Amino acid sequence: MGRTYIVEETVGQYLSNINLQGKAFVSGLLIGQCSSQKDYVILATRTPLKQEQNENPKHPKAVLDNLDEEWTTEHANQVSRMLPGGLSVLGIFIVTTLELASDFQNALRRLIFAMEKSMNRKRLWNFTEDEISERVILHICSSTKKISCRTYDIHDPKSSAKPADWKYQNGISSSWLSLECTIHLSIHIPLSTTSVSYTLEKNTKNGLIRWAKQIENGVYLINGQVKDEDCDLIEQLLSSDHRSTATVQICSGSVNIKGAVRCRSYIHNNRPKVKDAVQAIKRDILNTVADRCEILFEDLLLNEIPEKKDSGKEFHVLPHRVFVPIAGSTVTLCDYKFGDESAEEIKDHFIEMLDHTIQIEDLEIAEEVNAACLTSSINSEPSLNSTNEEQPEQPIRRTIMVTIQQHTGMIAAFAVAVLAAGISFHYFSDGETQ
Numbered sequence: 272m273g274r275t276y277i278v279e280e281t282v283g284q285y286l287s288n289i290n291l292q293g294k295a296f297v298s299g300l301l302i303g304q305c306s307s308q309k310d311y312v313i314l315a316t317r318t319p320l321k322q323e324q325n326e327n328p329k330h331p332k333a334v335l336d337n338l339d340e341e342w343t344t345e346h347a348n349q350v351s352r353m354l355p356g357g358l359s360v361l362g363i364f365i366v367t368t369l370e371l372a373s374d375f376q377n378a379l380r381r382l383i384f385a386m387e388k389s390m391n392r393k394r395l396w397n398f399t400e401d402e403i404s405e406r407v408i409l410h411i412c413s414s415t416k417k418i419s420c421r422t423y424d425i426h427d428p429k430s431s432a433k434p435a436d437w438k439y440q441n442g443i444s445s446s447w448l449s450l451e452c453t454i455h456l457s458i459h460i461p462l463s464t465t466s467v468s469y470t471l472e473k474n475t476k477n478g479l480i481r482w483a484k485q486i487e488n489g490v491y492l493i494n495g496q497v498k499d500e501d502c503d504l505i506e507q508l509l510s511s512d513h514r515s516t517a518t519v520q521i522c523s524g525s526v527n528i529k530g531a532v533r534c535r536s537y538i539h540n541n542r543p544k545v546k547d548a549v550q551a552i553k554r555d556i557l558n559t560v561a562d563r564c565e566i567l568f569e570d571l572l573l574n575e576i577p578e579k580k581d582s583g584k585e586f587h588v589l590p591h592r593v594f595v596p597i598a599g600s601t602v603t604l605c606d607y608k609f610g611d612e613s614a615e616e617i618k619d620h621f622i623e624m625l626d627h628t629i630q631i632e633d634l635e636i637a638e639e640v641n642a643a644c645l646t647s648s649i650n651s652e653p654s655l656n657s658t659n660e661e662q663p664e665q666p667i668r669r670t671i672m673v674t675i676q677q678h679t680g681m682i683a684a685f686a687v688a689v690l691a692a693g694i695s696f697h698y699f700s701d702g703e704t705q
Contacts, residue, residue, distance in 0.1 A: 273422065273433045273434045273435040273436065274309065274310060274403075274405055274407075274422055274433075274435045274436070275308075275309040275310070275435065275436040275438065276303075276309070276310050276311075276312055276361075276407060276420065276435060276436065276437050276438065277309055277310070277311050277312070277438055277440050277443060278311075278312040278437060278438060278439050278440065278443070279311075279312065279313050279314075279439075279440070279441075279442075279443040279444050279600075280439050280440065280441045280443075281444070281599060282301075282312055282313070282314065282315045282439075283439045285315050286315055286364065286366065286409075286411060287416065289317065289366050289411075289413075291366065291367075291368065291413050295367065295368060295371060296365055296366060296367040296368070296371065296375070297317055297365070297366045298317070298318055298338070298343065298363060298364065298365040298366075299315055299316050299317035299318050299363065299364055299365075299626075300315070300316050300318065300346065300347055300350055300360050300362075300363055300364075301314075301315055301360070301361045301362045301363065301364055301407060301409065302314040302315070302316070302350070302354065302358060302359070302360060302361065303358065303359075303361050304357055304358055304359070304361075304537070304538075304539055305359070305361065305402070305403040306403070306539065306541070306547075307401075307403070308541075310361055310403070310407070311443055311539050312361060312443075313358075313443055313444045313597075313600060313602060314597065314625070314627075315364060316350065316624070316625045316626045316627070317626050318342070318343050318346045319346065319623055319624075319626075321339070321342060338375075338378040338379070338382055340381065340382050340385045340386075343363070343382055343386065344382075344385050344386045344389045345389075346624070347360050347386045347389070347390060348389055348390060348393065349624050350624055350625065351390050352558075352562045352566075352605075352606075352607070353595075353604045353605055353606055353621075353624060353625065354604060354605075355535045355536050355537060355555055355594075355602075355603065355604065355605055356450070356534065356535065356536025356537070356551040356552055356553075356554050356555025356556075356558065357450075357536040357537040357538050357547075357551035357554075357555070358537060358602070358604075360386070360390065361406060361407055362383060362406040362407030362408055362409065362422075363379065363382060363383060363386070363407075363408055363409070364408075364409040364410075364411065365379060365408070365409070365410055365411070366410075366411045366412075366413050367410065367411075367412065367413065368412075368413055368414070369412055369413070369414045369415060375410060376432070379408045379410075380408070380423060380432070383406050383408060383423055383425065384423070384425060384428060387406060387425040393561070393565065394557075394558070394561075395479060395480060395483035395557040395558075395560075395561050396483060396487060396553070396554055396557050397487075398426070399550075404424050404425055404426040404427075405422040405423065405424055405425070405433070405435075406422060406423055406425050407420060407421070407422050407435060408420075408421050408422070408423070408432075409437065418437055420434070420435045420436065420437040421433060421434060421435060422435045444597065444599060444600030444601065444602060445599075445600065445601050446539060446540050446541070447537045447538065447539055447540060447601050447602055448537065448538045448539075448540050448543060448548075449535065449536075449537055449601070450535065450536045450537070450538065450548060450551060450552050451533075451534070451535050452533075452534050452552065453531055453532070453533050453534070454531070454532050454534055454556060455530070455531050455641075456528050456529055456530060456531075456532060456560065456643060457527075457528075457529050458478065458479070458482050458527065458528040458529070458560075459525060459527055460474060460475065460477075460478030460479075460481075460482075460525060460526040460527070460528075461522040461524075461525050462474055462522055462523055462524040462525055462526065462649075463522060463523065464523045467523040467524045467649060471526065471568075471585065471647055472564075472568040474526050474647070475526055475528075475564050475568075475645065476564070478526055479560065479561055479564065483557050486553055486556060486557060487553065487557075500544065500545055500546040500549075501544050501545070501546065502544065502545050503542065503543075503544065503545075523649065524647065524648055524649040525647070525648055526645065526646070526647045527645070527646045527647075528560070528564075528589075528643060528644070528645050529643065529644060529646075530589070530641050530642050530643030530644050531641040531642070531643065532556075532559055532560060532563070532592065532637075532643050533559075533592050533594075533637030534552060534555045534556050534559060535555060535594065535603070535605070536548075536551035536552050536554070536555045537551070537602050538551055559592060560643075562607065563589040563590055563592075563607060563643065564589065564645065566589075566590050566607050567587055567589055567590065567645065570590075570609065571587075584646065584647070584648045584649075585646065585647045585648075586644065586645075586646050587644060587645045587646075588609070588610065588642055588643075588644045588645075589642065589643040589644060589645055590607035590608055590609050591607065591608050591609075591610070591636055591637065591642055592605055592606075592607055592636075592637040593605060593606050593607065593608055593617055593634050593635065593636050593637065594634075594635040594637055595617075595621055595629050595633065595634060595635070596629075596633050596635075597627065598627070603635070604621075604625065605637075606620060606621060608636075614631045614634055615631065617634060618631055618634075
């Protein structure tokens with residue numbers, strides 16, 4: 272039996288209102304959340320056209336066969352940055368003319384695999400064995416409005432299409448639990464005599480990969496004891512026990528990431544489990560730190576700012592996170608802005624990427640003070656520096672507070688204790704002070 276997609280009715284209205292206006296097709300992304308029983312779709316957004324793209328091709332069939340994988344994949348990468356923990360790009364939709372109804376499968380199959388491969392390359396986390404690996408392709412005929420819904424297993428390049436159910440339902444976007452926290456980063460990445468010659472971007476990414484393993488390998492306890500990960504989320508108190516020990520190595524420099532980052536994730540309230548909450552908040556932590564660094568390096572490249580390898584020290588402020596509400600939904604998406612970017616630029620980028628209008632006054636800048644920054648320094652002579660390995664010894668205790676809310680109000684507050692040396696975390700809910 273194929274998968275079932277429960278779809279917000281506003282998504283159906285959005286898809287029905289798409290007008291080809293002489294084009295052979297319009298394609299875009301489907302956004303939502305996977306679960307073991309069914310998937311939830313809360314948003315659809317068309318892929319913007321390239322400026323040079325011909326909007327009225329003479330040979331529409333050839334254009335469809337050569338669907339621009341690179342452009343659509345880049346759109347998927349940009350949109351995935353704008354999704355909080357728990358939400359992801361579930362697949363793609365395409366609206367075509369009647370004569371092209373049967374001429375899209377091969378092109379879209381290649382596209383769905385190319386998109387997932389590109390997004391996966393940027394992640395600091397890996398899929399779990401029991402995680403849903405099917406992604407959806409929705410085809411809509413512009414004249415008959417007939418829908419065809421199929422899925423592919425993106426972990427199996429040889430997989431064939433499976434039929435899936437596409438069901439509209441009102442109120443999907445208001446049935447979510449919100450998990451929020453602020454993490455105070457202090458990530459220290461020592462540079463060996465070899466890695467000191469690498470680019471700042473490469474050293475940072477290598478360091479974040481090691482840091483991500485510490486986040487992923489944390490052992491989460493319930494009320495101080497190991498509990499079944501399938502326990503009901505609402506009734507549980509989460510804690511974590513992760514231990515590490517310091518080692519010493521000779522270093523010729525270091526990269527440091529410090530400051531506050533705001534994390535937010537969403538879980539559909541249809542009997543969520545502890546493991547769902549843990550996974551969502553972990554991945555939002557990993558995604559938002561990695562995305563900020565990637566955006567910084569893209570900005571440096573775009574503005575042709577050279578690395579200061581000979582000056583000894585380098586300092587960069589990472590972009591702030593900005594949360595953006597979706598009309599008619601309790602879910603917020605996000606974007607990132609540097610200090611010199613205006614709210615109008617964020618609004619324009621949001622409209623371009625997600626094809627939805629927002630109000631500037633609704634923008635929520637997550638980190639007003641103590642913004643995260645990245646620094647690097649090169650020592651004139653190698654020195655001893657401590658790093659962290661994942662071996663048990665004397666841990667340093669940090670407390671995490673994760674606030675979980677529903678659209679009807681606060682549901683519960685979860686105190687999470689993390690034991691970690693070398694990388695310090697402190698999460699707190701709104702209204703709590705350090």
